[in-house]
Amino acid sequence: xxxxxxxxxxxxxxxxxxxxxxxxxxxxxxxxxxxxxxxxxxxxxxxxxxxxxxxxxxxxxxxxxxxxxxxxxxxxxxxxxxxxxxxxxxxxxxxxxxxxxxxxxxxxxx
Amino acid sequence: xxxxxxxxxxxxxxxxxxxxxxxxxxxxxxxxxxxxxxxxxxxxxxxxxxxxxxxxxxxxxxxxxxxxxxxxxxxxxxxxxxxxxxxxxxxxxxxxxxxxxxxxxxxxxxxxx
Numbered sequence: 001x002x003x004x005x006x007x008x009x010x011x012x013x014x015x016x017x018x019x020x021x022x023x024x025x026x027x028x029x030x031x032x033x034x035x036x037x038x039x040x041x042x043x044x045x046x047x048x049x050x051x052x053x054x055x056x057x058x059x060x061x062x063x064x065x066x067x068x069x070x071x072x073x074x075x076x077x078x079x080x081x082x083x084x085x086x087x088x089x090x091x092x093x094x095x096x097x098x099x100x101x102x103x104x105x106x107x108x109x110x
Numbered sequence: 111x112x113x114x115x116x117x118x119x120x121x122x123x124x125x126x127x128x129x130x131x132x133x134x135x136x137x138x139x140x141x142x143x144x145x146x147x148x149x150x151x152x153x154x155x156x157x158x159x160x161x162x163x164x165x166x167x168x169x170x171x172x173x174x175x176x177x178x179x180x181x182x183x184x185x186x187x188x189x190x191x192x193x194x195x196x197x198x199x200x201x202x203x204x205x206x207x208x209x210x211x212x213x214x215x216x217x218x219x220x221x222x223x
Contacts, residue, residue: 002152034212042212042214044211044212095208096210097155098210
């Protein structure tokens with residue numbers, strides 16, 4: 001079952017913050033985050049395993065609330081290079097297939 | 111490593127023709143995935159292989175689609191006959207299971223007229 005992402009789109013000015021949410025109705029083993037720039041392939045950002053850990057990648061971090069089966073991606077002090085579509089992918093067990101959400105289109109303006 | 115290599119990058123064909131998309135995964139990766147991306151349906155998993163064996167093909171739209179992985183370094187996705195609604199970008203991705211961190215190929219953009 002496909003995870004649900006929100007919002008579907010967000011427009012920011014450089015330096016502003018954003019949060020992208022991903023939720024599932026099923027118990028999850030892990031949540032992955034990918035970013036896809038226009039005309040390119042999705043690129044892996046980070047993976048969060050069940051346990052509620054938080055991870056960071058430069059000024060992009062994420063959390064995973066195992067009880068709520070929700071993950072959030074935090075983008076702080078956004079840069080123009082952050083523009084793209086962000087996808088969360090969920091796994092229900094180790095080595096299971098990865099199911100992607102519908103994506104969140106992020107546009108950062110100068 | 112050259113990454114995941116897909117061919118062709120672009121394919122334009124007419125309805126009813128056979129289309130074959132090819133993928134070379136990253137050496138050492140043991141899982142391979144075929145995804146289809148459209149504006150309407152997003153990223154859909156079509157089929158995935160583990161150690162060259164198809165594990166889940168429930169995403170394959172219908173019998174017109176078939177996928178093979180004859181060895182660890184090569185996979186094909188075939189559509190026969192093709193239809194306009196098959197127009198999409200088809201991505202191949204590979205990973206080292208059980209950690210399914212996917213590396214995607216550049217994609218094959220298919221247009222069926």
